[in-house]
Amino acid sequence: MDSKILTQIKENLLAEKARLEDELNRFTIKDETVADNYKSEFPKYGDSEDENAAEVADYTDNLSIEHALEKQLKDVNKALANVESGSYGICKHCGQPIEEQRLLARPVSSSCVACKKALKGEQ
Numbered sequence: 001m002d003s004k005i006l007t008q009i010k011e012n013l014l015a016e017k018a019r020l021e022d023e024l025n026r027f028t029i030k031d032e033t034v035a036d037n038y039k040s041e042f043p044k045y046g047d048s049e050d051e052n053a054a055e056v057a058d059y060t061d062n063l064s065i066e067h068a069l070e071k072q073l074k075d076v077n078k079a080l081a082n083v084e085s086g087s088y089g090i091c092k093h094c095g096q097p098i099e100e101q102r103l104l105a106r107p108v109s110s111s112c113v114a115c116k117k118a119l120k121g122e123q
């Protein structure tokens with residue numbers, strides 16, 4: 001892969017990583033014992049039944065957002081690790097290089113267009 005394109009992709013990945021961490025930091029505490037794990041803070045609105053119900057509802061919402069963000073962050077970190085090890089941009093299914101345009105549009109892609117299509121066709 002062209003080193004200019006790889007540099008561009010790495011910048012995109014780092015920007016995405018910063019954005020995800022920023023969003024997570026708004027309502028979670030980073031778990032220092034487990035890599036890429038964050039813990040949602042339990043909100044405290046008050047002691048009335050309504051407030052308790054709202055706390056649980058918001059906490060449940062936060063948990064699902066937290067898990068979605070964590071998953072995206074893991075994909076980004078995995079892609080960055082692959083950039084470092086020189087194995088970035090290789091399709092995990094067929095072992096062929098993934099199209100550069102696809103990687104530029106979606107840097108965490110781990111399969112090429114043909115394999116992605118084939119997988120979709122099976123479903």
Ligand SMILES: [Zn+2]
Nearest residue numbers: 091094112115
């Ligand atoms: Zn493939």
